[in-house]
Amino acid sequence: MFIFLLTGCNSIKKTLNSQLRNKLLENSFHGLVIIDADTKKEIYSHNGGKYFTPASNTKIATFYTGLKLLPKNIPTLKYVVANDTLFIEGTGDPSWLHPYFKDSTAIHWLRNQFTIALYTKNHTENRFGPGWAWEDYDTYFSPEKSAIPLYGNVVTISNNERLEISPKAFFNQTQIKDTTIKREEFHNQFYISPTEKDTLEIPFVSSDSLTQQLLESALGKKIILSDHFPEGVIHTVYGIETDSIFKRMLFKSDNFLAEQLLLTASATVSDTLSTKRVINFMLQNHLKDLEHQPRWEDGSGLSRYNLFTPRSFVQILQKLHNEVPEKRLFGIFPMWGPDSTVETWEDPTTEPFLFAKSGSVGNNYNLSGYLKTKSGKLLIFSFMNNHFRIPSSEIRETMYTTLKNIYENY
Numbered sequence: 001m002f003i004f005l006l007t008g009c010n011s012i013k014k015t016l017n018s019q020l021r022n023k024l025l026e027n028s029f030h031g032l033v034i035i036d037a038d039t040k041k042e043i044y045s046h047n048g049g050k051y052f053t054p055a056s057n058t059k060i061a062t063f064y065t066g067l068k069l070l071p072k073n074i075p076t077l078k079y080v081v082a083n084d085t086l087f088i089e090g091t092g093d094p095s096w097l098h099p100y101f102k103d104s105t106a107i108h109w110l111r112n113q114f115t116i117a118l119y120t121k122n123h124t125e126n127r128f129g130p131g132w133a134w135e136d137y138d139t140y141f142s143p144e145k146s147a148i149p150l151y152g153n154v155v156t157i158s159n160n161e162r163l164e165i166s167p168k169a170f171f172n173q174t175q176i177k178d179t180t181i182k183r184e185e186f187h188n189q190f191y192i193s194p195t196e197k198d199t200l201e202i203p204f205v206s207s208d209s210l211t212q213q214l215l216e217s218a219l220g221k222k223i224i225l226s227d228h229f230p231e232g233v234i235h236t237v238y239g240i241e242t243d244s245i246f247k248r249m250l251f252k253s254d255n256f257l258a259e260q261l262l263l264t265a266s267a268t269v270s271d272t273l274s275t276k277r278v279i280n281f282m283l284q285n286h287l288k289d290l291e292h293q294p295r296w297e298d299g300s301g302l303s304r305y306n307l308f309t310p311r312s313f314v315q316i317l318q319k320l321h322n323e324v325p326e327k328r329l330f331g332i333f334p335m336w337g338p339d340s341t342v343e344t345w346e347d348p349t350t351e352p353f354l355f356a357k358s359g360s361v362g363n364n365y366n367l368s369g370y371l372k373t374k375s376g377k378l379l380i381f382s383f384m385n386n387h388f389r390i391p392s393s394e395i396r397e398t399m400y401t402t403l404k405n406i407y408e409n410y
Contacts, residue, residue: 012410016044019402024395028388033310034406037321037370037378043410048314049292051307052384055359056253057366058301058308061287061294062262063246063332064316065278067324068286069265076239077106078267080232086110087229089119090148092263092273094256095240097218098152099166099201100248105239107218117226118215120208123147123273127206129259131303138182142302143203143256145263147273150214152256153206157192158199169217170204243332250357251334251341255300262299275299290315301359310382313368317380321370330355333369338400350374353407356381365392367399373410 020030031047076093079086088110095103110116127144128134136142143153156166157174165171174190182202183190188210190202204210212225249257259275266278279296295307320329336356337346345352356369368382383403385395 012044015405016046016402019398020046022398024390024398025385025388029386031310031384032381032402033314034371034379034381035314035318037318037380040318043379045311047384048311049309051292051295051309052366052386053304053361053364054294054301054306054308054313054366054384055361055364056255056301057313057357057359057368057382057384058296058298058303058306059250059253059258059359060313060316060320060357060368061282061296061308062258062299063250064286064320065265065282066242066246066261067320068282069268069278070242070261071238072241072243073238074240074242074245074264075236075267076103077109077237079235079237080230082230082232085115085117085224086113087117087119087226089122089229090146090273091236091267092123092145092147092149092260093239094149094152094260094264095245096148096150097167099154099156100152101240101244103240104218106237109237110215111219111221116219116221116223118148118212118223119226119229120147120211121227122229122271123263125263125273125275129275129298129300129303131297131305133302137185138202140201140203141255144206145259145275146206146211147263148211148215149206149256149260150211150218152201153203154201154256155188155190155204156199156201157190159192159194159196163192167214167217169214243328247332250332251343253341253358255302258299258301260299286319287316301361304361310368310384313382313384314380317368317370317382321378321380330370333357336367336369338397340396347404350404350407354403360392363387363389365395365399371403371407373407375410377410379406379410 033048034044035042074093075091079088095101125145155170158164173188176194177191179191188204262275263273266274269281270277290312292309292312297303297305333355334341335352336354353372356367359366364386366384371379
């Protein structure tokens with residue numbers, strides 16, 4: 001246990017410097033920045049200006065982008081009426097028939113329309129982002145990106161008393177088989193082990209024809225694939241509250257929601273859905289004053305190309321705190337404990353005091369967010385840890401010990 005003698009900044013720095021010299025951390029790379037949310041005063045900085053692989057801490061930048069660019073209810077569909085035909089295009093809204101949200105706002109609205117023409121060429125995205133591990137194509141955390149994602153772009157499969165599949169269109173393409181893969185790489189043939197008891201979410205290969213097929217099944221009527229989107233007055237249909245998507249994205253560290261939120265945000269600054277365009281817009285506008293401009297490649301943090309500094313995250317978190325009422329902000333931001341993100345606070349010796357987003361990828365673990373001290377102060381911090389070879393549980397425990405002592409003594 002480390003005892004803080006917090007009688008001044010020098011004591012804080014001395015104690016934290018000692019903590020970061022812990023033997024568990026000596027062969028890896030660590031950065032920590034802490035500021036007072038009210039006074040904006042920097043309390044501590046160690047490698048605050050160095051670049052780290054942020055992993056899912058990238059979702060903090062995605063969250064801020066969504067808050068700046070998206071309305072209260074997410075734009076779910078755009079349309080133009082021409083020659084008695086309703087031409088529609090997607091906005092990237094991830095909630096359409098999603099396994100968690102199960103949103104049918106656009107589906108119900110479209111059922112009341114007549115001739116529907118679907119335009120799918122309003123995006124510039126590859127199925128995966130730059131720097132993603134493509135061998136993860138059949139893992140739940142790596143669905144493809146698309147303009148109109150349906151069912152979270154995954155097929156949900158369970159095999160308890162009987163085989164159950166959603167959407168049902170994939171039933172004949174699913175096989176009970178003992179194999180190391182869950183899907184063929186380039187086509188929609190799925191596998192579930194005969195001994196598998198968990199429900200699997202397996203990304204499917206998206207295509208224009210598949211989107212058409214799934215939409216027709218959901219609507220109960222035929223639609224047309226269009227090669228153009230006509231000129232005219234563009235209208236927007238709005239879906240579920242955007243905060244509900246933010247909260248799920250941060251709490252579950254949901255890569256699919258993060259990627260699609262960036263695409264939806266891009267629709268507010270361009271006619272074309274583009275991750276790169278919206279990132280460039282944010283860096284040239286709302287984030288142009290960051291002391292250290294990041295290399296920012298995707299919404300989720302799956303990309304190994306992403307590079308952020310601890311100070312950049314603290315500055316983004318400060319912007320969030322300045323611009324969003326605390327009640328709303330801490331209703332969206334997840335709590336964090338020694339065993340990672342928690343829904344119910346697990347430390348019986350304290351009140352909940354950490355509201356923070358974690359980010360992990362092989363040999364890296366980061367945590368950035370807000371710390372409410374026992375004395376009533378609110379601190380903003382970013383604690384980044386890269387290139388360690390010890391179990392991440394030991395890194396998390398060291399981080400929690402450090403942060404808990406700040407909570408108790410600052």
